[in-house]
Amino acid sequence: MIIKSVLLFILSFSIVHGVWAQTILGIDVSKWQGTINWQQVSNSGKVFAYVKATEGMTYTDPKFLTNITNGKAAGVVMGAYHFARPDNNSAVQDATNFLNVAGSYTGNGYLPPVLDIEDINRNGGTTYLSDLFTPAQLTAWVQTWVTTVQNQTGVTPTIYTNTNYAGYLNSSLNVYGLWIAKPNTSPSAPPNNIGNWNDWQFKQYSWEGFVPGISGNVDLNVFHGSVDDFNELIGLNVENDDCSGAILLNSDSTCMATMGSVDDATSSGWPVAGCDLYAGNALAADVFYKFVATDTIQTISVNPSGDLDAVVSLYEGSDCANLTEIACSDNGGGFGQSEHLTATGLTVGQTYWIRVYDYGSQPPTDGNFEICVTYTSAGSEDISLSDAIITSSGTVNAGETVTAEVTQHYSGNSDVIPDVYLYYYLSEDCVLDASDVLLYDQDFSTINQADPSDEESQVLTIPAATTPGAYYILFVGDATQVIDEFDESNNTACAQITVTNGVSQDIYLSDASITSSTLVT
Known part of the structure; x- marks a missing residue:
């Protein structure tokens, strides 16, 4: 995609010319920044931006869609964050609001979804979460939110907080990336206190930054890691681009979707699938999955979120070097249509490989999709x-x-x-x-x-x-x-x-006339 190519160019340029070395800088914004000229933001060297999407169980930031759409179009890597309101709502209610508004803006090419957990300053007063919740209670609320969002999007969320709550929350949450608030510090200096976390992912180093394209102050952030780390975080390093990196899917009685994408995938060089009737030179930039059969009949479902025209094929064999195609699905429905491949006669306990790619010679503009493997035991349908x-x-x-x-x-x-x-x-x-x-x-x-x-x-x-x-x-x-x-x-x-007998029957009239005088007195 064009946006991702721009990103890679920016990062490579920065390294070669020593402008930031490997310091990857960004911002976070909300409605309070007003109308933003995202092209100027991009031109200033800001690589990424987090945008406020939602707050609590009902609120949507009025600038969210404009910001995340225009920012991405300008080549900035975008992400969405949710301002937590555990004082009023359950974690599931908050997560549902975020998913309804921003769920489509996660996955490959986007920053991980973020939960912003901090004290609540509203209407001239402050609600201190530590007064309302014990560490265990607040940790449970946060855990429920991140689990709900991860299950729905397939992406591990990041937690934004300050030093106080990084130490107040239990260490069980340190498996999630930490975005730590450390205003009035340098982007090159690591944070000196990150609570119960062992490492950090982002640091917010200023609340009073100036960036071209934005009127007034804006929060400034830095990513902790290399260019490769950043690209891996946003899904540019395609884990399952080769069969050897096939992602393991569980077979369930209902569809437990996993997010996937063919964006930035490359061709494995395998022949096109048997059901692929494209007459031209197929791009066949493919990604791979595998599963262990739990039934003799399994259904593989691929549901695109954009214009992917998926071809799905199934293989059996001892390993990636010895696979034979045994089933294939290409419904010919065109861009964005779901594919459902039902394979029969499988061996329970055997591993099978799935290959997904886009039909035709050009990549889709949005190659994201959901994939799942389901079974239905005989006698239950x-x-x-x-x-x-x-x-x-x-x-x-x-x-x-x-x-x-x-x-x-x-x-x-x-x-x-x-x-x-x-x-x-x-x-x-x-x-x-x-x-x-x-x-x-x-x-x-x-x-x-x-x-x-x-x-x-x-x-x-x-x-x-x-x-x-x-x-x-x-x-x-x-x-x-x-x-x-x-x-x-x-x-x-x-x-x-x-x-x-095919002979139509009808009654009709003809030859109507007056046989007496036409003058009546």
Whole structure:
């Protein structure tokens, strides 16, 4: 992506010319900085910026979207922070507000999400968190917030606080990056007291900085680490760019999504997947995952957050040097469409590898996605049909159309399942066999435990050569058998129709006239 290329150039330029050595500088802002000229900020050498997104369970900073969008467009690496309000709300309420507003601005190319935990100065008064919570209570609140956000985004949050609370919070939180407030210090001097943390990630070294493009004072920050460290933090070093670095996914009964991206991935040089029909020179910049099968049937779901047109393939073998493709999914739906690959006949306990890349010759502008692996044990799911009716006339001429409707239902506990196809047949006896005529096979339901029913309707053409008589429209649910059901007997339903000989009948009038005098007195 252009923004990331700019970032790498800035950092490389800085090192070569000795301007900052490896000191990576940034700012943090909120609505109080007003309208910001982000291009000037970028030109001044500020590499990153944190933007206030939310506070408490309802508040959204009115400048958040403008700042994070314009900052990224100017080449600044952006991140979002949340001002904690444990005095009023639960950690889950606060986290939910942040995720609803800023959840899309996490992951590759962004700074980690931040929880700002400090005393609350509002309306001329100060609420001291240490008066309201013991260290254990406040630690539990913070832990719940960071866990909730990490589970949703797949990114480990950073905690912003001052020296007082860095020592007040329990050491169990020091597994999270620390952004320590140390105003009136030098960007090159390490903080002298970081409480229960062993290391620090960012330091806020001034509350009264001046930066071109911003009117008035602004907070100044420095990153603790090298260029490689910074790039790794924001996801530019793609961990799973090669098969050997494949990320291990858990197989669950429901989709437990992991964030992923093909941004900045490179091609492994492998042949394109078997289902990839792109005729040009495919870029195939791929990333890799692996999982241990917990069922003979597993579904791999990839849900893009942007314009990724994902190709998903599955491999088996002893290691990365000896893999064979066994399944593939490319639905042809285009940019941003989800892919669901259901593989059958797997061996429980065996490791399988997943490869994901973008279709075509050009990378997407946003290659981020969520991926999960799910299983459904045999006997726990079912597809059934109900309410089969003919909504047009039940008598139809051969060669003409009839409108048929049915409701397809899902019973089970899966959040994501493959498209469940519904086929329509013309049948003499409402029993599916070789004599039945397939009328339509492109209708499907996107059903799951959250949305278990879908009403389907199709206009069907009765073949012109059909012999007049009584027939049924035979509906067949899960016609492609993507669900391992506990009851296959309820997959069909019928609605009766009568087919006539195809000669339209009508009553009409003609030759109207007056045979007596046309003058009446």
